[in-house]
Amino acid sequence: ETGVTQSPTHLIKTRGQQVTLRCSSQSGHNTVSWYQQALGQGPQFIFQYYREEENGRGNFPPRFSGLQFPNYSSELNVNALELDDSALYLCASSSGGALTYNEQFFGPGTRLTVL
Amino acid sequence: DQQVKQNSPSLSVQEGRISILNCDYTNSMFDYFLWYKKYPAEGPTFLISISSIKDKNEDGRFTVFLNKSAKHLSLHIVPSQPGDSAVYFCAASARNYGQNFVFGPGTRLSVLP
Numbered sequence: 001e002t003g004v005t006q007s008p009t010h011l012i013k014t015r016g017q018q019v020t021l022r023c024s025s026q027s028g029h030n031t032v033s034w035y036q037q038a039l040g041q042g043p044q045f046i047f048q049y050y051r052e053e054e055n056g057r058g059n060f061p062p063r064f065s066g067l068q069f070p071n072y073s074s075e076l077n078v079n080a081l082e083l084d085d086s087a088l089y090l091c092a093s094s095s096g097g098a099l100t101y102n103e104q105f106f107g108p109g110t111r112l113t114v115l
Numbered sequence: 116d117q118q119v120k121q122n123s124p125s126l127s128v129q130e131g132r133i134s135i136l137n138c139d140y141t142n143s144m145f146d147y148f149l150w151y152k153k154y155p156a157e158g159p160t161f162l163i164s165i166s167s168i169k170d171k172n173e174d175g176r177f178t179v180f181l182n183k184s185a186k187h188l189s190l191h192i193v194p195s196q197p198g199d200s201a202v203y204f205c206a207a208s209a210r211n212y213g214q215n216f217v218f219g220p221g222t223r224l225s226v227l228p
Contacts, residue, residue, distance in 0.1 A: 004158070033215070042119070042204050042218030043159070056215050090158055104216070106151075106158030 002027055004093050004107035012113045013081050021076040021110045023091030031055070032074040033104060034066060035090040043090055049074055078112075086114045118142045119207050121219035128226050134192040136222050138205030141186065145207040149216065150179060150190045153202045162203075163190070195226045 005024045013019050025032050031050045035043035045058035049068035063079040072093070078085055088111050092104035120139045128134045136150075146167040151159035165172040165179045165188065172179050178191045192199055202223050206216040 035218075040220065042121075042206075042220045045215045045217070048215060058215065092158075103161045103164075106160070108156065108158050 004091060004105050006089075006091050006107040006110050008110060009108070010111045010113075012115060014115050015081055015083060017081050017114075018077065018079045019081060019112060021078075021089050021091075021112070023074045023076070023093075023107060025072045025074065025091075025093030026105050029093035029095050029105070030072050031094045031096060031102075032068055032072065033092045033094070034074070034076045035092065036060075037088040037090055037109070038084075039087070046076070081114045083114050086112060088112075117220070118145075119205055119217050119219040121203075121205055121222045123222050124220070125223040125225070128195045128224065130197055130226055130228050131194045134190075134195045134199065134224055134226065136190040136192075136203050136205075136224065138188045138190075138219055139186060140188075140207050142207070142209065142217075143186070144209040145217075146210055147208045148179070148181060148188050149206045149208075150177075151204045151206060151218075152199075153204065153221070159204055192224075195224075197226050197228050200224055200226045 007022045033048040034046040037043045046060050047057040048055045052068045065077045068074045088109040090109045092106045094102045094104045096102045149164040150162040153159040163177045181188045202221045204221045205219040208216045
């Protein structure tokens with residue numbers, strides 16, 4: 001059974017650029033959640049995708065967007081990068097979708113640095 | 116406004132002794148709580164959870180206690196081992212949040228040999 005994988009591992013961008021981060025969910029999981037973890041803080045929920053549809057969103061602006069594909073892998077896109085977007089971006093996969101509390105399995109994260 | 120707080124950024128404990136990590140929350144709608152452990156360069160790993168209908172859940176060396184009236188939960192690790200050294204995150208959710216978990220800032224536990 002393959003765990004959650006994320007790519008790339010590290011990324012450096014400049015202000016105003018756009019970035020796409022990728023996540024492959026664990027086999028059998030149909031739900032993907034994205035979190036932003038700033039230095040010294042806990043992960044903050046960005047949004048969740050269940051069966052290819054957005055299924056909940058945290059307090060992040062619209063320049064944070066996402067996609068989920070038929071194989072349940074997912075992308076996080078961030079437009080017009082700002083310095084404060086520098087963080088570790090975590091993807092977590094689970095099964096069940098909304099109104100269930102199934103365990104979330106996290107990937108190792110993508111470290112984004114915005115200069 | 117932090118809905119989930121972990122007021123101790125770090126904790127050091129001697130190997131074999133008990134580690135107690137604390138977590139407080141403000142949202143009375145939270146009804147499900149989890150603890151995650153995170154090693155450097157890895158994603159958080161689920162440790163143990165508790166539903167608000169219980170006040171205790173035990174799994175091997177790990178026990179989570181929930182005090183709903185105080186909006187407080189704690190994670191006990193007995194006995195502590197050097198491999199337990201990691202950052203521990205408390206997370207909470209509410210039924211209408213789906214699988215959106217609100218995480219605390221974490222506590223770095225160091226277990227000294």
